Amino acid sequence: MSGWVVKGWYAQMYLSDAQEKDNDSPHFRNNSKRASTTLRKLSGVEQQLYFRLEEADVRVVNVDDVVALLGVSPDYARKILNRLAAKKAMERVKPGLYVRYPASIVINRGEYTENPFLVAAKWVKPYFFSYYSALTLHGLSQRYANTLYVTSTRSCPRLPYRQFTLQTIRVIPPRFFGFQEIDYGGTNIFVADVERTIVDVFDRPEYGGGWEEIVTCLADVQDLDWDRVVQYADRFQTRVLIHRLGYVFEGLQDRVRVPESFLRALKGRLSESVYYFADREGEYNREWRIIVAAGVREALTGA
Numbered sequence: 001m002s003g004w005v006v007k008g009w010y011a012q013m014y015l016s017d018a019q020e021k022d023n024d025s026p027h028f029r030n031n032s033k034r035a036s037t038t039l040r041k042l043s044g045v046e047q048q049l050y051f052r053l054e055e056a057d058v059r060v061v062n063v064d065d066v067v068a069l070l071g072v073s074p075d076y077a078r079k080i081l082n083r084l085a086a087k088k089a090m091e092r093v094k095p096g097l098y099v100r101y102p103a104s105i106v107i108n109r110g111e112y113t114e115n116p117f118l119v120a121a122k123w124v125k126p127y128f129f130s131y132y133s134a135l136t137l138h139g140l141s142q143r144y145a146n147t148l149y150v151t152s153t154r155s156c157p158r159l160p161y162r163q164f165t166l167q168t169i170r171v172i173p174p175r176f177f178g179f180q181e182i183d184y185g186g187t188n189i190f191v192a193d194v195e196r197t198i199v200d201v202f203d204r205p206e207y208g209g210g211w212e213e214i215v216t217c218l219a220d221v222q223d224l225d226w227d228r229v230v231q232y233a234d235r236f237q238t239r240v241l242i243h244r245l246g247y248v249f250e251g252l253q254d255r256v257r258v259p260e261s262f263l264r265a266l267k268g269r270l271s272e273s274v275y276y277f278a279d280r281e282g283e284y285n286r287e288w289r290i291i292v293a294a295g296v297r298e299a300l301t302g303a
Helices: 017-021 026-040 044-055 063-070 074-086 116-121 131-137 194-203 211-218 226-236 239-251 260-267 294-302
Strands: 060-062 090-094 097-100 147-152 159-161 164-170 179-184 187-192 283-285 290-292
Touching: 044 063, 044 074, 044 097, 060 063, 060 116, 063 074, 074 090, 074 097, 090 159, 116 147, 116 164, 116 187, 131 147, 131 187, 131 194, 187 194, 194 211, 194 226, 194 239, 211 239, 211 294, 226 239, 226 260, 239 260, 239 290, 239 294, 290 294
Parallel strands: 147 164
Antiparallel strands: 060 097, 090 097, 159 164, 179 187, 283 290
């Protein structure tokens, strides 16, 4: 795989076969000459790193990668990466994190954008993609989003990359659970499983696109492990989750095969307190002991 061209969220990423074959076009010749000139400026160790990364199709690189590939110290690895960036063979996203410009495409710096999920996967450890980013990876999202959410036990400042923003959601270690490793175009990345994603967006709806978007996304969900949703909600130890989950999934029964055992399990965990969705204004639902904002009711009606 090559990188993404900046023409939309899942725009086709690579040179077409016609472009790859059209080596005689003046545009291709001029840019290929520029690219090869750039690569000829690299020192021996820089070329060794660059072409080993090229051979392995590694496009997002951090200091640990260089240490592992070349057996050098972290300080020397940083120097090599900085020199490659200065020579336009890489782009520095942040200190210690770089995007390698592929040699196999026409390079015009500023027009090439790497897949932001691959950048985020090298940004912070431990991590897993979560909230709306997890909805996207599970094929449930309904719209374009230029913020990628990464759950971690560490907190990092927001990282801008091209038109995207990478954002960490810090959790305490007991809440760092419920994720899986998936193959993402040949690269293994970590993402919250669907059940964890649901509990996450019910806990922090602002990271899931808001209640209308969340309800719309979940109207298409299939093959949930309903017992796991309850277990995850229990582990969060946040009672409002139980009330919200019950109200929304009961309202989605016409679209989603919600087992009665799931609703019974939630009802058995209801608190005597009254909770709410977005604010304290709305209509009180006695069955689930929750104040339902108008937007949530409308979203369920339209789902």
